[in-house]
Amino acid sequence: MIAIDFEFQQWQWQYQISTTFFICVILPTLYYLYSKYITKSPNNYNKLESPLKVTIPIPEEARPHWKGKRLYPPSIKLDEEPDKIQSYCPATGQYLGTSNVTTREEMDEKIELAKHAQINWASSDFSIRRKLLKTMSRYILENQENLARIACRDSGKTKLDASMGEIMVTLEKVNWIINNGERILKPNQRVGPSNFLLKFLKSAEVRYEPLGVVSAIISWNYPFHNLMGPIIASLFTGNAIVVKCSEQVVWSSKWFIKMVKECLKTCGLDENLVQLVYCFPNDADYFTSHCGLNHITFIGSKPVAHAVVASASKQLTPCVVELGGKDSVIVLDDVKDMNALNSVILRGTFQSAGQNCIGIERVICLPKSYEKLCDIFTKRIKDFRLGSDIDQLDEIDMGAMISDNRFSQLEDLINDAVSKGANLVSGGKQFQHPNYPQGHYFEPTLLTDVDSSMRIFHEEVFGPILTLIKARDIDEAVSLSNSTEYGLGNSVFGSNFTIINDIANRLHSGNVAINDFATFYVAQLPFGGVKKSGYGKFGGEEGLTSLCNCKSIIMDKPYLRFFGVQTSIPPPIDYPIEDDKKAWNFVRCLNIAGYDPRIWAKIKAIKTLAKSGN
Numbered sequence: 001m002i003a004i005d006f007e008f009q010q011w012q013w014q015y016q017i018s019t020t021f022f023i024c025v026i027l028p029t030l031y032y033l034y035s036k037y038i039t040k041s042p043n044n045y046n047k048l049e050s051p052l053k054v055t056i057p058i059p060e061e062a063r064p065h066w067k068g069k070r071l072y073p074p075s076i077k078l079d080e081e082p083d084k085i086q087s088y089c090p091a092t093g094q095y096l097g098t099s100n101v102t103t104r105e106e107m108d109e110k111i112e113l114a115k116h117a118q119i120n121w122a123s124s125d126f127s128i129r130r131k132l133l134k135t136m137s138r139y140i141l142e143n144q145e146n147l148a149r150i151a152c153r154d155s156g157k158t159k160l161d162a163s164m165g166e167i168m169v170t171l172e173k174v175n176w177i178i179n180n181g182e183r184i185l186k187p188n189q190r191v192g193p194s195n196f197l198l199k200f201l202k203s204a205e206v207r208y209e210p211l212g213v214v215s216a217i218i219s220w221n222y223p224f225h226n227l228m229g230p231i232i233a234s235l236f237t238g239n240a241i242v243v244k245c246s247e248q249v250v251w252s253s254k255w256f257i258k259m260v261k262e263c264l265k266t267c268g269l270d271e272n273l274v275q276l277v278y279c280f281p282n283d284a285d286y287f288t289s290h291c292g293l294n295h296i297t298f299i300g301s302k303p304v305a306h307a308v309v310a311s312a313s314k315q316l317t318p319c320v321v322e323l324g325g326k327d328s329v330i331v332l333d334d335v336k337d338m339n340a341l342n343s344v345i346l347r348g349t350f351q352s353a354g355q356n357c358i359g360i361e362r363v364i365c366l367p368k369s370y371e372k373l374c375d376i377f378t379k380r381i382k383d384f385r386l387g388s389d390i391d392q393l394d395e396i397d398m399g400a401m402i403s404d405n406r407f408s409q410l411e412d413l414i415n416d417a418v419s420k421g422a423n424l425v426s427g428g429k430q431f432q433h434p435n436y437p438q439g440h441y442f443e444p445t446l447l448t449d450v451d452s453s454m455r456i457f458h459e460e461v462f463g464p465i466l467t468l469i470k471a472r473d474i475d476e477a478v479s480l481s482n483s484t485e486y487g488l489g490n491s492v493f494g495s496n497f498t499i500i501n502d503i504a505n506r507l508h509s510g511n512v513a514i515n516d517f518a519t520f521y522v523a524q525l526p527f528g529g530v531k532k533s534g535y536g537k538f539g540g541e542e543g544l545t546s547l548c549n550c551k552s553i554i555m556d557k558p559y560l561r562f563f564g565v566q567t568s569i570p571p572p573i574d575y576p577i578e579d580d581k582k583a584w585n586f587v588r589c590l591n592i593a594g595y596d597p598r599i600w601a602k603i604k605a606i607k608t609l610a611k612s613g614n
Helices: 002-038 104-121 126-142 144-155 159-185 225-236 247-266 281-288 302-315 338-354 367-381 407-419 474-481 497-506 540-545 558-562 580-595 599-612
Strands: 084-088 095-100 188-190 202-210 213-217 240-244 274-277 295-299 319-322 328-331 362-365 423-426 445-448 465-470 489-493 511-514 548-556
Touching: 084 247, 095 247, 104 213, 104 240, 104 274, 104 281, 126 144, 126 159, 126 225, 126 247, 144 159, 144 247, 159 225, 159 338, 159 540, 213 225, 213 281, 225 240, 225 247, 225 540, 247 274, 281 302, 295 302, 302 319, 328 338, 328 367, 328 474, 338 367, 338 465, 362 367, 362 474, 367 423, 367 445, 367 465, 407 423, 407 445, 407 465, 474 497, 489 497, 497 511, 540 548, 548 558, 580 599
Parallel strands: 213 240, 213 295, 240 274, 295 319, 328 362, 328 489, 362 465, 445 465, 489 511
Antiparallel strands: 084 095, 188 202, 202 548, 423 445
16 A cells, blocks of 8 residues: 555656646757747747848038027028028027929929839739848837937927827837737638528638838828838838928938938848928819829828828829828816826826827816816916927926917917916916927917817817817716817726716727727727818728738638539520520529528429539
8 A cells, every 4th residue: 555655646746747847948958949940920029130230420500509590580481592501400490401392303203113122022022021120120119319309390399299199109100010920911811602502602802912112191290100100111011212391490301311212221121111291272172183103192181181191083093181280188076196187187188288189178177177287287387397408407397399480379269268268377478488488389288278269279279279168068078088180099098997988989090098098009900080180091901901901802611612513604694694484483492592591492492403504
């Protein structure tokens, strides 16, 4: 008995050792070998896809302690030279350079160069495309401050705003596509026919093919991200791209395109895959109606979108149109951490001086949260510090606006609201910076007691103005949120998920964040609006596939092809029709056999088909 027990214990000990060895050594080894040599996942490390080192010196104007001449007054237009665009820093008024506008002949040439380069790129392997994107990602990661300084110099924003709104979201997009792009763009097997007979005969799939030369017409508020996003998606889908940047940010756009071309060149690829054009509105119609463009992504304002879409319709060029918004935040009374929430709202309102398509334009609160936020914002906003943090040693909270051409409009909106009962708590006018009097600064503004009778409730502000609106209950809050012509994004904050999730379902917009703000880009979801905020989507899976021709393929099942069997026209319905009644009965029975849910009806129909098909 003792011997048996000893043998059992020895066996148990050996079993435990072998099990531990299997779990700790054998399984990890097998998994490593499987991951490295067997799986074909694009996420696996591949030396052929290793990023390359790219070195590009940044412009002197973006370096610390740069002293450039100041313009009096600063303007992008030169009266004596109407075919040139003058670039300057909105925060300081410093001159950045002058560029000749892209002529119509040059547009033709750039589109043709892109078209020629795309021919080979269309059939490039996904591993080559990933290597390019990894090279871009590595450069961005290693040069974050330089890229931020370039974006700041041309847009007037702070480095922190550039890091969050330009660099982080671009890194997310490029790495998300590296990890998921091939899976999304591989041929997509579909379920095939619902017909009982055809499902055994036919298989179906969708193949995603590049469109050719696509274009992106982008706004100035995020000169790096808005330019890089379309480029990254277009190149990975096998397209070439011609970007039309805003005339407000030509200086930085030229350098960012130079960076992309250097990445292409370093990877041994054709630099002509990416082109840049810039012009004034009088030549924009020529570009948007160009027969060489196969797709247009437009990011901008509603009035300009009307012209873009009308022009593109001349060539039936498909468009994705992302316009402005009047985004709301609905705050319920059961929010637990009001201090955390108010910081989110301040960031969503004042980042990049409020020049955000998905910036917070309306804060709609239930009564208790309204009073709390009024008190908090009154204290915090008055302490905001304005300036250029790439030039000053001081801590800066908010930068400049892109120009001063809308200051009078902002003041009109504020005055209209005050005349109708709103309370101007702070701000409300242009700010004269003591160090940079040429800079385009507008005071951070807080308006309370705003209601739907005021223009500022309905019209897009696109500036540093926070408006607080009180709602009696949830139904009124949802009604107020939905009562503008826009429908880009919204946020809902509360503690009861069932309630806030129901609110999200009731909001008329393309994007909703629950207990968060505008993290759609970070999640790489399809992005776009409804109503007058535009149509179509970019970002995420839909953003990639929208840049492709979704080609539907129907074919015989593989086992039929193996035996050499092909689809043919049955004799009863072959031309010339020999017997009309027999032909009709054949098709009738074919429909019954294919779609009638009754088993006996199917059997009878198939029997008839077998007889009449001979």
